Amino acid sequence: MSATQDAESRKAPRVAPDLIAHWVVKSARTEEMVRWYGAVFGAEIVYQDEGITFLTWDDESHRLAIIAVPKPVRFLFPFAKFRRKAYGIDHIALTFISLERLLENYVRLKRLGILPVWSINHGPTISLYYEDPDGVRLEFQVENFDAENTAAFFFTEEFAQNPIGVNIDPDYLLSQLRNGVPHEELRRREAGTRPGHPVVANKKTITPKTL
Known part of the structure; x- marks a missing residue:
């Protein structure tokens, strides 16, 4: 056995979890959240009482749990939904398997009056960002490359010059x-910029709305 093979055999086993199971939020807007996730994900209530609601949209027992807090809390912390813009977890990203599925879902949600707060081609992904009633931001994305080529993209001159991306028009795309x-x-x-419209790129894509 070569030294390289011996080193490979002694590598620590993979310790990362196999799957992401669910996320949990505390909310004073349970009814609004249930309606929103029902519209966006097709979520159904698995269990609900006065204190907690479990939702799922696939074969997992639950994908989202909403812990109810008193409704007056929303008035005590009127800017709580904007905390993400300055500190803590920024967003959760969810992948569609094709650009067609991503954009057809955009059309479906648009008909329901649910629009992305930010539409951008980052380079590695084409991404549409949505916010739930509590301001939790969800990125719906499609990969532009396989994992190997995405990793390589990070080391290109294009990425060095513009690490954020270019705003897109989903309808035009x-x-x-x-x-x-x-x-x-x-x-x-x-490719997502309409002819005759300016290309909005890199730091110019960041506004109070998209931040």
């Missing part, structure tokens, strides 16, 4: 997709 333009072409960061 979808119209191109429906006209037969393949994802391979649409993954270019400028």
